[in-house]
Amino acid sequence: MMTSLSSLSIDHTHDPALRSWVAGANEESTEFPLQNLPLGMARVAGSTGAFRPFTAVGDQALDLILAADLGVFSAALTDVLRACEGQGLNPLMAAGSALRRECRHALVAVLDERADAEWPGKLAGALVPQSSLQFTLPCRIGDYTDFYAGIHHATAVGKLFRPDNPLLPNYQWVPIGYHGRASSIGVSGQQFRRPMGQSKAPDAEAPSFGPCKRLDYELEVGALVGRGNALGEPVGIDEAEDQLFGLVLLNDWSARDIQAWEYQPLGPFLSKSFATTISPWVVTMEALAPFRRAFQRPEGDPQPLPYLQGETHLASGAVSIQLEVHLQTARMRETGAAPHRLMRSDFADCYWTFAQMLTHHTSNGCNLQPGDLFGSGTQSGPGPDQGGSLLELTQGGKQALTLPSGEQRTFLQDGDSVALVGFCEAPGRRRIGFGPCVGTVLPAASAA
Amino acid sequence: MMTSLSSLSIDHTHDPALRSWVAGANEESTEFPLQNLPLGMARVAGSTGAFRPFTAVGDQALDLILAADLGVFSAALTDVLRACEGQGLNPLMAAGSALRRECRHALVAVLDERADAEWPGKLAGALVPQSSLQFTLPCRIGDYTDFYAGIHHATAVGKLFRPDNPLLPNYQWVPIGYHGRASSIGVSGQQFRRPMGQSKAPDAEAPSFGPCKRLDYELEVGALVGRGNALGEPVGIDEAEDQLFGLVLLNDWSARDIQAWEYQPLGPFLSKSFATTISPWVVTMEALAPFRRAFQRPEGDPQPLPYLQGETHLASGAVSIQLEVHLQTARMRETGAAPHRLMRSDFADCYWTFAQMLTHHTSNGCNLQPGDLFGSGTQSGPGPDQGGSLLELTQGGKQALTLPSGEQRTFLQDGDSVALVGFCEAPGRRRIGFGPCVGTVLPAASAA
Incomplete structure (x- = not known):
């Protein structure tokens, strides 16, 4: 997989023609098209489980640990994402920018409407409406x-x-x-x-x-x-x-x-x-x-x-x-x-x-x-x-x-x-x- | 055990006549007589183990988790001290002032020269010279x-x-x-x-x-x-x-x-x-x-x-x-x-x-x-x-x-x-x- 070398690089993940199979991600009004893929910490509202890393796609959010379990990420990135559970994004932050870019590229690869046909079915259980989530701070803020x-x-x-x-x-x-x-x-x-x-x-x-x-x-x-x-x-x-x-x-x-x-x-x-x-x-x-x-x-x-x-x-x-x-x-x-x-x-x-x-x-x-x-x-x-x-x-x-x-x-x-x-x-x-x-x-x- | 009700109370742990069986604790020049018993986090210098809670007595330091293992503290305090290992004194801080006072009173009870005769022998392995220790911050400082x-x-x-x-x-x-x-x-x-x-x-x-x-x-x-x-x-x-x-x-x-x-x-x-x-x-x-x-x-x-x-x-x-x-x-x-x-x-x-x-x-x-x-x-x-x-x-x-x-x-x-x-x-x-x-x-x- 090609990973851009710096956070300033423009690559295929920024292509305005990029479309996702996730409902709502292609709507003109969404803040979260496939070109965005922000990261946050959330859990289903009302649950008492640990907060986990998510990304946003349209009005949905993808549970990144469930996605990791399904083989979306490399072993190294999977370990780091699992370490975020209950802790915030700090482990991903500490891992450096290359792994963060790998995360973006891996997400685009499976969420793109041109992705292998298996992905929409496989990831369906990892997608939840953002409106059903409770959010917490994205990370532990030391200073x-x-x-x-x-x-x-x-x-x-x-x-x-x-x-x-x-x-x-x-x-x-x-x-x-x-x-x-x-x-x-x-x-x-x-x-x-x-x-x-x-x-x-x-x-x-x-x-x-x-x-x-x-x-x-x-x-x-x-x-x-x-x-x-x-x-x-x-x-x-x-x-x-x-x-x-x-x-x-x-x-x-x-x-x-x-x-x-x-x-x-x-x-x-x-x-x-x-x-x-x-x-x-x-x-x-x-x-x-x-x-x-x-x-x-x-x-x-x-x-x-x-x-x-x-x-x-x-x-x-x-x-x-x-x-x-x-x-x-x-x-x-x-x-x-x-x-x-x-x-x-x-x-x-x-x-x-x-x-x-x-x-x-x-x-x-x-x-x-x-x-x-x-x-x-x-x-x-x-x-x-x-x-x-x-x-x-x-x-x-x-x-x-x-x-x-x-x-x-x-x-x-x-x-x-x-x-x-x-x-x-x-x-x-x-x-x-x-x-x-x-x-x-x-x-x-x-x-x- | 009598535990004073406030951090302002003067009790037997402040008695100037109080003496310890620990060498050096009764010397005029020591900063750490039995009346002091400060708390800190340390490990034996050169080791790579987790930092643990200690108190100072004379020129010695007592490993509080080893002391807990020997029955010096209540079950509740033992749990809290164990939670400090590798973390700093934050769990003891979070537990409130009564448990801190209990810790002081329990330490005086076993370090007093009038303590049961078994204690010097039992605690000998939990005492190390302060000069052999490496210290770290006493706690995780959030703000x-x-x-x-x-x-x-x-x-x-x-x-x-x-x-x-x-x-x-x-x-x-x-x-x-x-x-x-x-x-x-x-x-x-x-x-x-x-x-x-x-x-x-x-x-x-x-x-x-x-x-x-x-x-x-x-x-x-x-x-x-x-x-x-x-x-x-x-x-x-x-x-x-x-x-x-x-x-x-x-x-x-x-x-x-x-x-x-x-x-x-x-x-x-x-x-x-x-x-x-x-x-x-x-x-x-x-x-x-x-x-x-x-x-x-x-x-x-x-x-x-x-x-x-x-x-x-x-x-x-x-x-x-x-x-x-x-x-x-x-x-x-x-x-x-x-x-x-x-x-x-x-x-x-x-x-x-x-x-x-x-x-x-x-x-x-x-x-x-x-x-x-x-x-x-x-x-x-x-x-x-x-x-x-x-x-x-x-x-x-x-x-x-x-x-x-x-x-x-x-x-x-x-x-x-x-x-x-x-x-x-x-x-x-x-x-x-x-x-x-x-x-x-x-x-x-x-x-x-």
Whole structure:
């Protein structure tokens, strides 16, 4: 079997003419045509069995361990997939990118409508409707690092605090990031209580403790780390791409009032750590290959320092992903009103690529482990209606949004659901999507 | 068997007259008399077996699984200790504080010189010299949070940047903290390469990438979390003490030049994530009971908000631990010169207690997991010679220290070893210590 040599290679698995015998995989509207094949961890809803690795095809999902039992994969890949049961995708991440590509190619070989006639029958028992599954986090996330690579967000937020000097001097040189809280990351469907916390009104003498009054979302893309590196062994920019496993959508829920009071001098802490929601399907770097773009800095901006450059990387380091935020209030849900789209942006506008973030992260010798998560920072677009958070869309809470239901929002209310949407389109290419990334705000716990 | 009801209770296991039949445990100089009984994970050096739980007695260490096999513990505790093999102390942490106290009481019962005459013979094969052991991290650390609760450090560092206004307005209200990097935490004996990174000279037009020029240590105390809490379920201040498993020494190595350039606006990142060193022995909260002190704020400072108060907590929330930093250069090591003590401080001066940090951490609903690590922030004393970092002792690198070897230091040089020392003393009480916490700086990797 031909396996492409890098996650950037385009091969027959990206052919837009590729069709599957799985019902629904060829429909124009599906997020999961055969060209996508994202990976996730799930079990049949209501069962108490261990979570197992699955891929998505149309509105179905294929149990990869059952598929392995039927001889779809090599012995090496079969062992690795079995090791994922109850553990998450970490063993597959640790196994390196070649085995992940082998997985993609083996899946296409049996799911292609031109596959040997035996496969539809053999695999029928391994396919279940996605709607029948319960998902969990795709992997055990050891460390979570949240970057700040959305320059339009950094500029818009900076303007709220420093109108004359929105971007700090380090922004164009350093892929700014900070360590996030791993324990409170949940998968789409996460419901969380409005956080309690300290905040201080500008005119108050002392802070007070109570429910967050300025609860917000942040639209981000997440990257999951593949093999990782040993402590003291930096990953150069030319090797960084190979260390990325795949991407997810990420909602970095934020308590703005808590954040404003707590964040000096060591950064955000409790304003973020109460919940972070990611999508259950990991879209692999291979699936994203047709949507890569050259890394480009705006005219006049400095080029990155040499350790963050690299020829291949500059030629195709960026990824174009259309990103959207949709809001559905409790009243909208009750009346059957669809979630309302608040904005759209393109991940190709991100100021740093994930490969640059990874190389920067390891440049001091810091070790990354399989399944570590990076957040991209909020992905706002350049326009005022493209803010990736309510903070931006409402000018810091000063201009309420009016929803089609007639309700107004400056920040999130109890019962609000936020859905992130991500999909990739390119001329002559099959559209692929990221699947759901939804979270819902519950009322605060009464104060202790 | 009588088991005390709280980690604050003083009972017969704290009796200063308590003596053990284990050689060395009764010597005045030992850090590990029977009153201490810290917990750690080790194996015989050179073996490839799984790491197992041990306790320290004098200069010996007792294999707790072998002890369990000999009937020292209850069936429930035996199961939990066996589950620790190859995993770290997390199962014991998850089991709650009562089982930890049972472990202490059972160990005293068999190690006491008044124990049944059979025990010395039975346990002889389970005792090995500590010097024959290889240690690993005491537990799997899911998330690491570094606080900033040393007010003398915060003031001294603040003065370097803001002479007129060293403490930020939130400092006396919020236990300031940030998420740290868990993957690069190592145990005493850790050697790490001087980090590479971006820094920018004040007069330079652009930053440059190279080896850190201002490498520093930070003297901290670490706390390991016991049972933990579910997402969305805050831990009140009256329950917080019971969630603490024990304390370790912690060296938060810091690259000051990288930190100065990167830390705005999201806090320290690569300036810290290259290495963090902790001591292998966890001194349990029970062992620390005789050294508890009332939580006291300096005259005129505001009292904490109600969620961070609590009667028991105010009466005994602080812990008095004598802390020291010792430096040994490569030349000192070669000439056989002992490490040189640079300072001493008392952990009782910490501005927030670990219980307050824990309650604050969970106040927004954030979940803690067994084995999560908190750092206290740098524990400087009030005097100028009590700085817990070179940044303080050298006035930001302006005043070099002269060592007994004649060498000078502003920041750390390659080959330097830093040893943290911690011990507890109180009138009428047996002195207990924390054991070694040493780390050594290796030369930087050549630039990638």
